[in-house]
Amino acid sequence: MDKTYQHNNTERKILNFWLENHIYHSNVNSDKKTFSMVIPPPNVTGSLHLGHALDDTLQDIICRYKRLMGYEVLWLPGTDHAGIATQNVVEKMLQKEGITRHQLGRDKFIEKVWEWKEQYGQKIINQLKSLGASCDWDRERFTMDEVLSRAVKKAFVTLYNMGLIYKGKRIINWCPRCSTALADLEVEHEEREDKLYFVKYKFLENPDHFITIATTRPETIFADTAVAVNPKDKRYSSVIGKKVIVPMTQRTVEIISDERVETDFGTGALKITPGHDPIDFEIGKDHNLEILIAIDLDGKMTELAGELKGLDRDVARRKSIEILEESGALEKVEDLHHAVGHCYRCKTVVEPYISEQWFVKSAPLAKKAIEAVKNDTIQFFPERWEKVYFDWLENIKDWCISRQIWWGHRIPAWYCNNCNEIIVSENEPKSCPKCNSTDLKQDEDVLDTWFSSSLWPFSTMGWPEDTEELKRFFPTSVLVTGFDIIYFWVARMIMMSLALTGKEPFKNVIIHGLIRDSQGRKMSKSIGNVIDPMEIIEESGADALRFSLASLSNPSGQDIKMSKEKVKGARNFANKLWNTARFVLNYKENFVSYDITKEEITNMEPEDIWILSRSNEVKYYLCKKLDEYNFSAASTEVYNFIWDEFCDWYIELTKFRIKNHFKEELAFKILFFTFKQSLLMLHPFMPFITEDLYRRLPDNKESITFETLKEFNLPLNLEKLENMSTLIEATKSTRKLRSEYKIAPNIITEPILVMSDDIKNNFNTEIEKYCFLTRSKNPQIVNEMPTNLRGFALERGNLITVLIYLEKDELEKSREIIEKNIQKLLKELEISKQRLMDPNFLNGAPKEVIELEKEKLEIQKKSVEILERKLSFLK
Structure with missing residues (x-):
C-alpha cells in the first residue's frame, strides 16, 4: 500500500473496475425494493461544469445510499441532442471549411452532425464517469436514439389526436441569427x-x-x-x-x-x-x-x-x-x-414575428400537473419551490414547439399538395386519406428540444412499449435539478407524463441552488472566477470535489459559495483516511472476524462500547438526514465521526492496547468492524477511496456496492460510557494545557486532577490510558482544589479540573506568551471601543455589522479576563 494517497491512480483504477465489471447494472428481476432516477440529460455539446458536478454528485449520493440500504437501483444516464446548440456548433465547423449547411443540403448536413456527435458527443459522459456517477452505463440513452425517436412520434400523434397539439398563425419569438x-x-x-x-x-x-x-x-x-x-x-x-x-x-x-x-x-x-x-x-x-x-x-x-x-x-x-x-x-x-x-x-x-407554427395547448395539461403537486403525489424539496411551479402553470401560455432548423426530431406531419390536407402520423403515409394523392411532402420543421426532453423519464425506459424496465422502474423515485429549469423541464415532464402514461414521472423533486464564487458572485468567464471541475478532479480528486459540494449544499436550496480552498479540506480528509487504513491494514493478519460474540461484549472496554454506540448513532443520523435530502448535515456527521472519534480516539486507544497487549484480539475485531462501517457510511460521498480501501479489507465482497449498511445490534453496557466521557474530558483538558503553555512533547508531566468521588471511581480504571494519551505519569487525583495555585497551569472542564506544574523555564515562557496575547487583545479591544463610539459608524453601518462589533468587544473582554486569571497563577 502506497505511503501517500495518489488520488489519480486510485480513481482511474477504481473507475475501470466499475465499468469493466458492470457493477451498476440494474436487474429488472431482482426481488429487492425498487429505487430509480433518470439523469437530467446534459447537452451533447457540453463539458462538465460545477453545476453538473453538484447536480450529479447529489444524485449519486442518493443512489449509492439506497444501494447500501438494500434497494435495486436504476440510475439511467444519457445526453440531449440539443437542437439549436448542436446545429450552431456544426455550422461553425463547416464555416471554417467554407461550406454552409444549405450548400450541403439537409440529408448531408444531418450526416455531418451525426459524425460530430460520434466524435465529440461522449466527452461529457466520460467526464461524468470521472466524477464517479454510478449510472447504469449499459442503458445509456440519447434523445435522437431510434427508441426515443419512436416515443417522440407517438407522443406528438397522441397529443394531436387528443386536440392538444395544433398548427396556428401567431406572433412568436424569432431569432434572426439561428433562423x-x-x-x-x-x-x-x-x-x-x-x-x-x-x-x-x-x-x-x-x-x-x-x-x-x-x-x-x-x-x-x-x-x-x-x-x-x-x-x-x-x-x-x-x-x-x-x-x-x-x-x-x-x-x-x-x-x-x-x-x-x-x-x-x-x-x-x-x-x-x-x-x-x-x-x-x-x-x-x-x-x-x-x-x-x-x-x-x-x-x-x-x-x-x-x-x-x-x-x-x-x-x-x-x-x-x-x-x-x-x-x-x-x-x-x-x-x-x-x-x-x-x-x-x-x-x-x-x-417578434407572425408565423404559422405548431403549438401544444398547455392549459389542460397544466391543470393535472397542478393537482399532482397540490395533492402531494409529487413533492418539492424545499417546499417553497412549489409556489414558483404553481405561478408558472397557473399563467401558462401555449407552447410553440416547432423549430426552423434541421437537427432534431422532424415533425411527423405531411401536407397533401393536391388538397392541402394535413396528415399527422407515426409512419410516413403512402397516400392522402382524403383524396388518395401520393403527392405528399413532410413538414420541414423539427420539434423543440424540450419536447423530447419532457418525455425523458419514460421514453428512456422503452415507452410506448410495455417494457420490463417501464414496469419495474417507472414512475421514478426522485428528480434532482436546479431551480432554473423548473419551467423548461420539470413542469413539462409532469404534464407530459400525466397526459401520456397517466402516472407521475417521479415522486420527489429536489431543487438545489446555483454555485457561486466565494464572494457570492455568479461564475463568469468575463470576471475570471470560473472553476473548472475537471481541474479540481486532476488536482485534488473527484472524491474531494464531491465531498466539498455535498458539505456545502443546504436543505433550503440556497446558492452555494465555492472555492478551491474548500476542496483542500476534503483532500486532507482523504489523506487522513488513507493513513488510517494503512494503520488498520497493518494488522490484517490479526483479523479473525467482523462478528462479535455476546461473551466478548461483557469483556469490552469503555472505548469499545463508546465507538460501537457512536457508530450506531451516526448511522441512524446519516440515514435520517439523507432521507430528508440534507446532504450537508449527513456528510459533516460522518466526517466528524471518522476524524474526531474513530481516528483521534479509538485508534489511539487501540495503539495503547497493542503496546500493552491488553485485550488485543477484541480491539482488532472492533477496529476492523468500525473501519468497515466508516467506509460504508462515507461511500456515498467519497466512492473511489472507499471502494479501494474496502477491497483491501479481509472477508470482503466483489464491491462495496453489494454491502448493506447495518447497525451493531447486540446489547451494550452503556454504563461504561461514563468512563469514556471522563477519559475524553481529562485528556482534552491536559492536551490543551500542554499546547497553550508550549510544553515540549518529550516532557512527561505529573498533573493534578480535581474531581468528585463518583467520577474518580469511573476514572480509576482509565488512568493508564490517560497517561498514554497525554504523556503523563503519576497523576494525583484529589477531591478539592489545592490552596496554592502559584506556578500551576489550570484548565477547568465540566467535571474535571486539570493542573500542571510548570518548571521555571516553562513558567517564564508561558508568562511572556500570555502577556503578549493580553497586550494584543487590549489593542483590539480599544479599536472596537473607539469604533462603537464613532457616530459615523453608528449611523452609517448596517445594524448587523454594529451588533457583530458589540459581540466582538464582549468576546475580547472575556478573553482578557481569562488570560489575566491564568497569568495570576504563574506569578
Missing part, C-alpha cells in the same frame, strides 16, 4: 439602457395638430396599422375614431380605444404594430387590424420600409431617427431602462 422560432422560456430578458422616442402623428383632417406616441422601435413605424388610447383616458376621448398619418409613409390609420393601453407609459398613446409586437398582435386581432411586416426573417427591412429596404434593423433604426428628425416628427428623446429579449443560445435580440 428559428423560440418558445417564450427560451428568451432571456436582459436589462439595458435604451432610448424612448416621442413621435408626432399628424391628424389627417388637420395636419397642424398631432398626437404624440412614445416608442423604443421607430424602425417598425412602417408597419403601424393603428394608434390606440385607453378609453378611460380623458385626454384622448375626443380623438378616438379620428385618422392620423403614419410618419415616413403616406398611409393613414385610425385612433382606436383599448383598455390594454397603459396610460402612464410614454404619452398614454400607443402605436399598434400587430406584425412586430405580441400585445399589438392581440389588440390587432380584436380590432380586425391589418398585419404588415417591416422586418423579415433575417432581421432586414422589407419593401414596406421604402428607401430603407434591405438594411439591417439596427441600421434602419438609426436611419429612421434621422428621417423623423429631419421631417420635424421627432418631438423628443428620453433615456429608458428596460428589459430586452435575447436568444438563449446566441444572445441575438429576438424579433
